[in-house]
Amino acid sequence: MDLMLIAQLGVIGLTFFMLINASAILVLAERKIMGFMQQRYGPYLVGPHGILQPLADILKLLMKEELRPKGADKWLFTLAPMLSITAAFAAFAAVPWGAETRLFGLLDEPVKLGAADVNVGILVVFAITSMGVYGIVLAGWASNSKYSLLGGLRASAQMISYELSYATSLAAVILLAGSLSIREVVDGQSGVWLGFIPSWYIFLQPVGFIIYMIAGIAETNRAPFDFPEAEQELVAGYNTEYSSVRFALFPQAEYINMTTMAAVAADLYLGGWHGPFLPPEYGWIWFLLKVGAILFTYIWLRWTVPRYRYDQLMRFGWKWLFPASVVNLVVTAALILYFNA
Amino acid sequence: MPETLIFYALSGLAIGASAMVIGQRNPMYSVMMLIASFGALAGLYVQLDAPFVAVAQIIIYAGAIMVLFLFVVMLLNAPKEDGSEWDRSHPLRQPVVVRFGGLLGSLLVVQLGWALLSTRGLGGGVAAIGDAETVSSVRVLGRVLFSEYVFAFEATSILILVAMVGAVVLARREGEGS
Numbered sequence: 001m002d003l004m005l006i007a008q009l010g011v012i013g014l015t016f017f018m019l020i021n022a023s024a025i026l027v028l029a030e031r032k033i034m035g036f037m038q039q040r041y042g043p044y045l046v047g048p049h050g051i052l053q054p055l056a057d058i059l060k061l062l063m064k065e066e067l068r069p070k071g072a073d074k075w076l077f078t079l080a081p082m083l084s085i086t087a088a089f090a091a092f093a094a095v096p097w098g099a100e101t102r103l104f105g106l107l108d109e110p111v112k113l114g115a116a117d118v119n120v121g122i123l124v125v126f127a128i129t130s131m132g133v134y135g136i137v138l139a140g141w142a143s144n145s146k147y148s149l150l151g152g153l154r155a156s157a158q159m160i161s162y163e164l165s166y167a168t169s170l171a172a173v174i175l176l177a178g179s180l181s182i183r184e185v186v187d188g189q190s191g192v193w194l195g196f197i198p199s200w201y202i203f204l205q206p207v208g209f210i211i212y213m214i215a216g217i218a219e220t221n222r223a224p225f226d227f228p229e230a231e232q233e234l235v236a237g238y239n240t241e242y243s244s245v246r247f248a249l250f251p252q253a254e255y256i257n258m259t260t261m262a263a264v265a266a267d268l269y270l271g272g273w274h275g276p277f278l279p280p281e282y283g284w285i286w287f288l289l290k291v292g293a294i295l296f297t298y299i300w301l302r303w304t305v306p307r308y309r310y311d312q313l314m315r316f317g318w319k320w321l322f323p324a325s326v327v328n329l330v331v332t333a334a335l336i337l338y339f340n341a
Numbered sequence: 342m343p344e345t346l347i348f349y350a351l352s353g354l355a356i357g358a359s360a361m362v363i364g365q366r367n368p369m370y371s372v373m374m375l376i377a378s379f380g381a382l383a384g385l386y387v388q389l390d391a392p393f394v395a396v397a398q399i400i401i402y403a404g405a406i407m408v409l410f411l412f413v414v415m416l417l418n419a420p421k422e423d424g425s426e427w428d429r430s431h432p433l434r435q436p437v438v439v440r441f442g443g444l445l446g447s448l449l450v451v452q453l454g455w456a457l458l459s460t461r462g463l464g465g466g467v468a469a470i471g472d473a474e475t476v477s478s479v480r481v482l483g484r485v486l487f488s489e490y491v492f493a494f495e496a497t498s499i500l501i502l503v504a505m506v507g508a509v510v511l512a513r514r515e516g517e518g519s
Binding site: 152159163 | 369370373376392393396397399400403404405408409411412415416479
């Protein structure tokens with residue numbers, strides 16, 4: 001029993017550690033891929049091929065002076081980045097990332113790979129991600145600067161608008177799987193159709209997957225929907241007045257939120273840790289590959305698609321994406337009723 | 342034992358944060374305290390074996406409604422309240438609002454006390470419907486909501502829709518577009 005507890009704590013610690021690393025890897029990947037797409041090398045000086053660049057970035061940010069504007073609200077200004085990063089880490093707690101393992105026979109009972117196994121996991125992830133908006137809104141308000149305030153207001157309007165499409169596209173998957181537990185949804189996708197097509201929900205929910213991806217980009221405030229920090233209009237948006245560690249926490253929260261989005265997409269649409277060639281205990285390799293592919297798409301989109309205009313974003317969200325997600329949900333429900341009856 | 346400790350910590354947080362909501366002069370802080378109070382309530386629901394209700398509490402209240410509250414407070418840029426206008430010379434010499442508030446507060450305390458004294462054990466309500474497992478299941482909840490309480494559910498939906506349409510009509514300025 002004690003060994004089990006230690007193993008479970010170890011899995012939780014590993015999840016946290018991997019998440020911290022994910023943000024560092026994403027910083028490097030983003031700059032390298034951007035460089036590649038713009039026909040240059042990207043960071044190249046720190047370490048071989050520049051792979052230690054994130055370390056240099058973090059050290060630089062830690063060494064900087066922490067500034068707080070005179071008119072800023074003392075408490076909320078400090079609280080905002082903490083809220084952002086806490087929500088980002090906490091959301092991943094309900095995301096499983098692998099099947100059960102016995103650690104090569106070391107344990108008597110298998111331990112589940114994932115920080116917590118919650119039977120309403122999808123809703124927990126959704127609830128905690130939606131708390132992330134407070135960090136950004138409060139940062140915008142507490143800075144007492146008009147650019148920050150505009151960034152914060154844009155963030156809250158954008159996230160409320162796109163949360164609807166996001167949740168509705170998830171509801172269609174919940175209908176298909178008949179469960180709110182992410183682990184059960186993933187296990188519903190094992191096996192193949194017609195002998196060669198993996199039975200992933202992306203093939204049953206192609207529209208839902210596209211809606212999820214678009215809404216996910218808007219939720220994490222990434223280009224082409226990065227209005228809260230549109231630098232041509234708002235200097236840097238909600239984090240204009242921040243410096244040093246407090247500043248560093250915002251991009252880190254953004255990268256971790258991206259990872260959570262990609263992990264949920266891999267679990268719900270791409271079959272999670274199910275895949276050919278590998279035994280189930282090594283399914284987490286498939287999971288990492290899928291998350292990596294989705295994150296690459298995110299970065300790819302950022303450096304190829306130009307930013308929308310703010311009114312276009314709102315019009316697209318309310319007049320196209322939300323109706324599409326509702327139609328997708330209704331059609332899915334009708335088809336399930338038709339084929340089950 | 343740790344469950345009891347967590348229960349008291351969460352209830353303390355909920356009550357303390359609620360008191361801070363009305364105690365704060367800065368409306369922004371009041372909103373934050375209300376969010377903390379909702380979070381503590383969600384924790385209490387988890388302790389009652391109702392994770393779905395807890396998550397719904399977070400999604401609907403803390404995640405959606407409070408964001409709108411924050412939005413309004415930010416947009417109106419509500420100033421800090423000024424406390425100097427009240428006459429503090431004698432506790433009985435208070436404005437009508439404060440007396441009415443005091444009346445409501447004492448009524449609440451009396452009602453709470455009556456409710457707690459007249460209930461035999463807190464598990465009685467749950468046992469009447471079924472075991473905790475069935476009550477907290479999303480499937481059972483959905484079935485009950487759309488069969489037994491379908492009228493109340495649909496009526497509430499229409500009420501919310503009417504409020505939304507009303508807000509749009511009121512917010513639209515005269516002579517603007519069709």
